[in-house]
Amino acid sequence: MTASNQLYQGLKSIWKKLGLKGRVKNYSSKPIWVVETESGKAIAHLLPPMTKSPPNIDADGFRRVDGKPVQGHKLWWKIYDGSTLEVFDDGTDLKTSVIRKRAVDDTEFDSKGVIIYDRSEKWAVSVKLVTDVRRNRKRRITKYYVTGDGWISPEQALSLVCQGEIDNARPVFPGTGKPYVRTRRDRELFNNLEVKG
Amino acid sequence: MKWLKAFLFILTCFGLMMTTNKVRFRYDWENAFWRTLMTPFVGTIWAEGFSEERFAKVRVGMSFDEVAHILDEPLRKDCSQKGCGWIYSNQDTGTADYDRRWITFDVTGLVDGLRHEFYID
Numbered sequence: 001m002t003a004s005n006q007l008y009q010g011l012k013s014i015w016k017k018l019g020l021k022g023r024v025k026n027y028s029s030k031p032i033w034v035v036e037t038e039s040g041k042a043i044a045h046l047l048p049p050m051t052k053s054p055p056n057i058d059a060d061g062f063r064r065v066d067g068k069p070v071q072g073h074k075l076w077w078k079i080y081d082g083s084t085l086e087v088f089d090d091g092t093d094l095k096t097s098v099i100r101k102r103a104v105d106d107t108e109f110d111s112k113g114v115i116i117y118d119r120s121e122k123w124a125v126s127v128k129l130v131t132d133v134r135r136n137r138k139r140r141i142t143k144y145y146v147t148g149d150g151w152i153s154p155e156q157a158l159s160l161v162c163q164g165e166i167d168n169a170r171p172v173f174p175g176t177g178k179p180y181v182r183t184r185r186d187r188e189l190f191n192n193l194e195v196k197g
Numbered sequence: 198m199k200w201l202k203a204f205l206f207i208l209t210c211f212g213l214m215m216t217t218n219k220v221r222f223r224y225d226w227e228n229a230f231w232r233t234l235m236t237p238f239v240g241t242i243w244a245e246g247f248s249e250e251r252f253a254k255v256r257v258g259m260s261f262d263e264v265a266h267i268l269d270e271p272l273r274k275d276c277s278q279k280g281c282g283w284i285y286s287n288q289d290t291g292t293a294d295y296d297r298r299w300i301t302f303d304v305t306g307l308v309d310g311l312r313h314e315f316y317i318d
Binding site for chain 1: 238273275276277279280281282283284287291292294299301310312317318
């Protein structure tokens with residue numbers, strides 16, 4: 001093996017260890033199918049509302065369970081490694097937040113288009129959200145309410161956010177002062193931590 | 198000026214690599230572009246003795262025997278009620294991008310589709 005080939009293989013193994021997998025988060029009120037091909041077979045798993053695909057699985061695409069089109073396409077929307085697709089309600093349709101997705105059919109995931117449908121609700125993981133905060137007299141946040149975990153301290157919240165376990169918050173590391181948690185930027189003003197508690 | 202030269206050099210190298218991939222894998226420009234761009238993330242396992250030249254000879258409507266006469270054994274044969282898929286290449290990990298070479302047969306055993314593309318997982 002040449003030095004350049006060794007370097008190439010080394011870089012490739014680092015990339016694979018990073019495990020940049022495609023993920024789907026369903027914030028809509030409608031269940032969706034998420035397809036993955038980790039085992040060599042194309043398996044579609046049920047993703048009920050307010051759940052997400054497990055972090056160790058590379059999700060490859062999604063479609064609606066009721067067979068209705070999403071943004072004009074009835075079959076699968078293919079997503080790519082490293083991208084997280086978030087699904088929201090948009091009237092009777094669904095809208096998504098992902099930079100790049102492609103309209104495909106069943107044969108994208110299996111040579112003969114054979115998709116195995118797994119209707120178990122156990123595959124999906126609940127989304128974890130910060131929904132409320134408690135403050136002290138100085139208006140500093142002393143507790144965060146996290147769905148599924150209840151009230152937790154700012155340190156615990158920061159730890160969970162850094163591990164990517166909380167879906168609507170991100171860590172901030174200011175140049176001076178302690179790191180803190182803030183909500184992700186979106187169009188809704190009144191779900192922001194600044195106005196809660 | 199220095200940055201412009203560096204940019205032009207990188208662009209030329211990329212163009213040369215893209216052309217090489219286009220010829221080597223018999224891709225169109227779009228597949229050649231993505232194959233070149235995603236090179237660090239490519240992991241293709243090929244069927245033993247696979248050849249692009251011989252794969253290019255397979256045509257829609259050929260039978261199992263005719264395909265077997267042109268190509269060696271695939272990595273895998275997936276058969277179902279919808280027909281069969283002969284898999285000549287696969288990804289080496291669950292997230293690798295790869296050069297996809299599939300031949301699909303209908304229920305009567307005739308080729309009904311060929312997948313010859315660069316697949317981004």
